[in-house]
Amino acid sequence: MKLLVVEDEIKTGEYLKQGLSEAGFMVDLAHNGLDGHHLAMTEQYDLAILDVMLPDVDGWRILKSIRESGKDIPVLFLTARDSIDDRVKGLELGADDYLVKPFAFAELLARVRTLLRRGAVTTTELNLRIANLELDLARHRASRGGKRIHLTAKEFTLLELLVRRQGEVLPRSLIASQVWDMNFDSDTNVIDVAIRRLRAKIDDAFEPKLIQTVRGMGYMIDMADTDTDAPSK
Numbered sequence: 350m351k352l353l354v355v356e357d358e359i360k361t362g363e364y365l366k367q368g369l370s371e372a373g374f375m376v377d378l379a380h381n382g383l384d385g386h387h388l389a390m391t392e393q394y395d396l397a398i399l400d401v402m403l404p405d406v407d408g409w410r411i412l413k414s415i416r417e418s419g420k421d422i423p424v425l426f427l428t429a430r431d432s433i434d435d436r437v438k439g440l441e442l443g444a445d446d447y448l449v450k451p452f453a454f455a456e457l458l459a460r461v462r463t464l465l466r467r468g469a470v471t472t473t474e475l476n477l478r479i480a481n482l483e484l485d486l487a488r489h490r491a492s493r494g495g496k497r498i499h500l501t502a503k504e505f506t507l508l509e510l511l512v513r514r515q516g517e518v519l520p521r522s523l524i525a526s527q528v529w530d531m532n533f534d535s536d537t538n539v540i541d542v543a544i545r546r547l548r549a550k551i552d553d554a555f556e557p558k559l560i561q562t563v564r565g566m567g568y569m570i571d572m573a574d575t576d577t578d579a580p581s582k
């Protein structure tokens with residue numbers, strides 16, 4: 350699942366991004382309201398975490414735009430003070446929950462999971478699918494041809510990214526930043542190793558082969574069985 354975090358305090362933002370990534374979510378982090386607003390309007394998210402007090406476009410404004418554009422995603426607010434006014438305003442604008450800073454990460458994670466479960470009943474994008482591969486986003490489960498495939502949290506996130514952007518070649522650098530929240534040196538093979546493991550689980554015993562290597566560019570998941578990098582064992 351993909352989350353948007355808008356938080357202008359650099360440390361808090363990075364902390365949230367890291368924690369949520371480790372919990373298996375894909376996270377886009379914006380350090381200001383303008384970028385956050387832009388991302389909220391142009392990208393697809395399953396949930397947004399918005400700091401209220403932002404120097405430019407504040408959290409209220411972003412929430413208002415999200416709701417006006419008809420996006421029904423859960424929105425969790427981070428507020429610096431526990432004021433009734435803020436709470437009422439947030440609820441009136443369509444916020445789903447709020448947390449008062451400082452908060453424990455475990456609490457935030459629990460709220461996020463609750464909101465996603467609650468939203469799951471109405472959200473249409475509960476499952477991602479390509480060919481006979483299916484991802485159950487709410488339960489973090491993958492299956493192919495009805496057979497359950499056991500994946501680690503990272504493998505699931507990697508697969509989710511590939512399936513969400515099926516047909517698109519994803520450069521290693523993009524995979525590194527989205528799945529590992531890191532910038533890898535170009536000579537590292539962490540991603541290649543992860544892809545190989547994922548392939549062994551979702552492709553080896555099934556047809557058609559879905560994960561394609563695009564030499565010199567990256568990886569993609571696609572229906573066409575035109576792997577240009579046939580494994581030489």
Ligand code: CA
Binds near residue numbers: 357401402
């Ligand atoms: Ca702030």
